Amino acid sequence: MGVTARETGGGAGTIIAPGRLRRTVLVVAGLNLAYFFVESGIALAIGSVSLFADSVDFLEDTAVNLLIFLALGWSLAWRARMGKVMAGIILVPALAAAWQAFAKVSHPAPPDPLALLLTAGGAAVVNLACTLILARLRHHGGSMTTAAWLAARNDVVVNLAIIAMGLLTLWLRSGWPDIVLGLIIVVVNVAAAKEVWEVATSEGLAARALAGEEID
Template structure:
């Protein structure tokens, strides 16, 4: 499916700006209440900012260069997972629960931002290969994470335990790892397809 690249560039720049702005908000809340899940989600917002900014820059490049950018994006998607894992390990010895009120407020805000971003990107998700696949997957994962964190606020208030927050942080690690693998594989498929078109692969 072909897309209007100018429209796509405007869309990803809008999404990049929204993600950067809310990352600052969510990170401030996450640090103040000591939430593993919110820290992972805040770093995830930064990853989405970087991914969408790279897309805006890479549009118009050759397929080979776009494939390289797609693989860079796959690595970027892993970064929030690493941040969440480190904080989760640090909190295992002292699993204090985060304050459920600020946790819920931050999660609802994140959910609204992620709904907007997913809505903006959904029509571009298969338009420019691994580039838009990366942006859409990142927005989709953030939306799923937002729903999970809203639920986490309720579970935390009910149980008074920090373990749900730790477990959700680990869940976000797995979610981001899956997205990274999908984007990497998509980029590799594009590289092989480009080689085939150029006659670089044997027919057998």
């Protein structure tokens, strides 16, 4: 069925065609997948915890947007369920960052600052583009488009932090800033997952109310 603002909390009377939503998230998925290969390759080559965590985040964003592409025509109740699944998906980069940080603690060699800065700068451009693309649609697909927009928005912040960390690494010649930022990425993704879960829970309650079920 069509997705209306009345169902998802957007502006009153606004109707966004499902086809437009699908095309939008498919473009965003393509951008994320392309940069995943770029960033993951460079991260592994230079041994950067934060850059690797961010590259996994691009893969997570690809999955989220592809799931949105498939699920936009579903009912409010099923979209709420998918929103909770996406909350779990958002935690994947957090686990990857934690694993990389743990592995590097025993040998905190600094990553190549120049390669890190250039790669993080490219990531910021891609994520900012995705944020702007999704911004006008984020209230019109329920928790799923909220998940996609939140992920892109948080990624821009993370990319700017990686750039700042790269400058610090260039000055200190230490791998510890990279490790610390990797752990911060864990916190950012956990917070995003919590927010998406809360939105999905609200949608689930709304679906139950529309179905005439009693809500405790």
